[in-house]
Amino acid sequence: MTATPNAFKIYIRLLHDCDIALGPGKADLLEAIEQHGSLSAAAKAMDISYRRVWAMVEAMNNGFREPLVATAHGGAKGGGASVTPLGHEVLRLYRTLQTEANDLTLRHFEHIKPLMKAD
């Protein structure tokens, strides 16, 4: 075998009015925004288009009672973005959910894995 032939992926998405308010990519984006302090830097770090990042932020902010990401114009650096307290809280809850779901799936996967090809 070259790497890990048998594995699993689990995607949890929170929906608001039929569009994704939070998912794996948006959770990662929240962390990237916090780390880099701007949408454009986060986009570059994640190697996706600014356009897409902006749409994701839009969807996140639109899905919750208050914005998860606060954006600002002006300043020496021309502006920037930051994760709000609600953003941090939601991210924390989502990561906890992810971890528990992953553990659960891993336990079940141990029973299924022997039935799969080993390669």
Next chain:
Amino acid sequence: MTATPNAFKIYIRLLHDCDIALGPGKADLLEAIEQHGSLSAAAKAMDISYRRVWAMVEAMNNGFREPLVATAHGGAKGGGASVTPLGHEVLRLYRTLQTEANDLTLRHFEHIKPLMKAD
């Protein structure tokens, strides 16, 4: 609100060598094949192309030690397909995993939902 504005979706996929051996669509497909007795009928019932159904079956059969779906040529009806005992077993395990993961996510979602827009 028109329907349920806030909800969640959880997709669990089992991977074999970087392609999906089993996921939500393939699990549904297994049930459709069992119910209708052929790939073409299952495709029609699920309203997807036969081509796609065939590829899904290929991926499933390729990912496990033995086929999950047995196909047959000839006969008065020209052939058909059926779910093997291993197919039934894998499907049962997957459905159990899905149910438990769904319950887990639902419990967590109760804590996140109040933070989302109600519409």
Next chain:
DNA sequence: GCTCGATATGTTTCGTCGTGCATATCGAAA
């Protein structure tokens, strides 16, 4: 050994989604 309906597979068309590029806009700081 025909027949028939389903499996098996190639090719082409098409809708969708993301990217890339261009551009307008904003506002704190110098």
Next chain:
DNA sequence: TTTCGATATGCACGACGAAACATATCGAGC
């Protein structure tokens, strides 16, 4: 008040995946 870098937004192009269409192949039964 001028500057500067980031936000905000429109639009055309291209990549990818699925559908649609076409067709070859199989083999139990009659």
